[in-house]
Amino acid sequence: MLPSLKPLLLSGVALAASLIAAAPVAAAELSAAELRALRYYVEQGDRRSAEAEIRRLRGLHPDWTPPVNLEALRSMTEAKAGPGEEENRVWKLIEVGNWTAASGRLAHLRATYPDWEPPAEMVRLIAMGEAQSKFDAAVTSGDAATAIQVARTSPAILRCDRVNNAWQLATMQKKVGDTQGALTTYRGVLGSCGDGSIVVATLEKANEVATDGQLAALADAARQSHPGLRASVEAVETRLMAGRGGATTSAQPRTAAAPAPQTQVQSQPQAPTPAPVAVATPARAVAPSNLPATGDGRVSAVRAAARAGNWTGCLAGSTNPRSVDLLYERAWCAMNRDRSLEALAAFRVASTAPLGAVVQRDARFGMALAFLENQMTEDAARIASVTNLTEKQRIEVETIILDQRGVRAYQKDDYRGAINYLNALEKLNGSIRRDLAILRAYAYLNAGERTVARDEFQRLHDQLATNETRKGLNAAMR
Structure with a gap:
């Protein structure tokens, strides 16, 4: 439970009251299944998710009044014949992004408790997570047909808060020669997403495939959809049009030279806490690409050195790794010793190893940081765009x-x-x-x-x- 929310939860779901100016006298009653996600978020102290869930429920049921305290919420969500604690295990799997396991566990609970109705939010999150995972895998492997099919069957992954998916979809459509499809995707982004940086970036990406007339039409669509961005749209359209056909932009003369800015790659982060990995019998040293997932008995000592910030000891204790879990720990130590290219190679191996979704995600986060350390900005952007980073990781990379x-x-x-x-x-x-x-x-x-x-x-x-x-x-x- 988050310390800052502990008093709030002891006194009841006070956060619900802050979202409602005046509750109606007659309140709608929701089923235990519909309220179960809210109860989970509140008990976990996840205020942001709880507030979002209350807003979602209020949108679906305008006459509903949130329960006044945690005990009332518990009583409303007690299932007569449900999975109990087993359901929380599904939520835990969702938290760590293990979509395959979460889906399998949900199917098992449905079969075991036929009268139980899983929370709609649980079903939605699993479906979204599975679709995102399949889409990412297809994009990474260059399987355009699969990526396009996933996007068609799961359009929710193309929302504005996941705009990178739409951009990747357009790239896949261009790959198979479907230029019109790519332009349609870009048009959808321009019509739906009102963030100025997204609109500008989308026009820049569309510039790679659009004719002069098509680019002008996209810019017109953006202006019509977002009148407040007219100046930005016109500026980027003018710049892109000027750069076509070998023409150069009539830039203003440089009137003053700015001092050189400090090139930023933020101080190297501490290694994130990796997902627990069982240690098996040590294996003999092999090439990194052929390493087993686990098996090097030195991993515990190396992790302890990393947690203590002893990067030199960590590197000394992990020479010639005999398993990917040790190679992964070594990668973070190499990053913190300014050996980013060595770290990049290690992260690349760990990013596809069967060490769990969290390790794979964090390894790809490490790859992005390593690329940025070497001023390989666009490589880092590509990795970030196909990785479901945590909010903190994404903000750091972006x-x-x-x-x-x-x-x-x-x-x-x-x-x-x-x-x-x-x-x-x-x-x-x-x-x-x-x-x-x-x-x-x-x-x-x-x-x-x-x-x-x-x-x-x-x-x-x-x-x-x-x-x-x-x-x-x-x-x-x-």
Whole structure:
């Protein structure tokens, strides 16, 4: 249970009350199965999921009043003939992303308890997770036909909060020569997703397959669907059109040089707690690609060294790994010793080894970080786009990607691109590093937006007056 929610849960489901301004006198009654997911989220202290579940139930049943306390919620969800604790095991499998096991366990419970109705949210999450897993596997292996089929039968994976799936679908459609299908996918994104960075990125991706007329039509569709983004759409359309047929963009002359920003790859993270892996009898050393999943008896000692931050001891104790679980532990230690290419090779092996969904996900997260450490930004983006990262992992990776893309765009004199990337970075994190804020101010200046640039430099100068901000202000006032 989350410490910050413990008092809340002891006093009842107070979070429900905060979502309802005035509850109706006559309240709808929901079945135990419909409320079971809410009970699980509350008992786990997962406030965000509980609030989302209450909103979902209120949307389906406007007359429903959430229970006033946890005891009432328990009494409403006690099943007369249900799986009890067995059901929680399914939720645990969902939490770790083991969709195959979760689906199998759910099928078993349905057969064992024929009168039991599983929570709709459980069924939905498992279906979504299985579809995402199949789609990711198909994209990774280049199996376009399967990826397209999965997207057709499970359109929920193409929602705006999973926009990478739609972009990957379009890539697969292009691979099989279905250009029209790819354009239709891009049009769907532009019509449904109102985030400016998504709209701009989608037009940029569509530019690879669209004719001049088709690109113009997509831009028109974006403007009609999102009038507030008209300026952004017109800017990216102008830039893309100018770059066609070998033409070059009529860029504004560079009026001032920005100081070099600090290249960001965040400090290497501590190795995440890996999923428990049973240790079997040690095997003799073999090539990494042929290693068994488990079996190297040194894994416990190596994990202990990693947890203590003893990267040198971890690497010394894991030479010539005899199992992938040890190779995986070694990868994180190599990352923390600035040996990112060695780590990348190890993560690549672990990402497909039968060590469970959590290890595979974290290994792919490690691959993304290793790519970013070597300024291989687009490789990292591709890995991230086909991996169901945790929210924290995704924010960390996307932060570095936007940082590197913003700096690179500026270095290529693509000032508008730099502004867009750095604005997206600020939106993602709620703030932006000072050196990048200065770089963005110079990007505004070089893009011809002198007033915006002056205001940015003044804001930064008011926060902390330095030679850099003085130079920026002087350049903006010429």
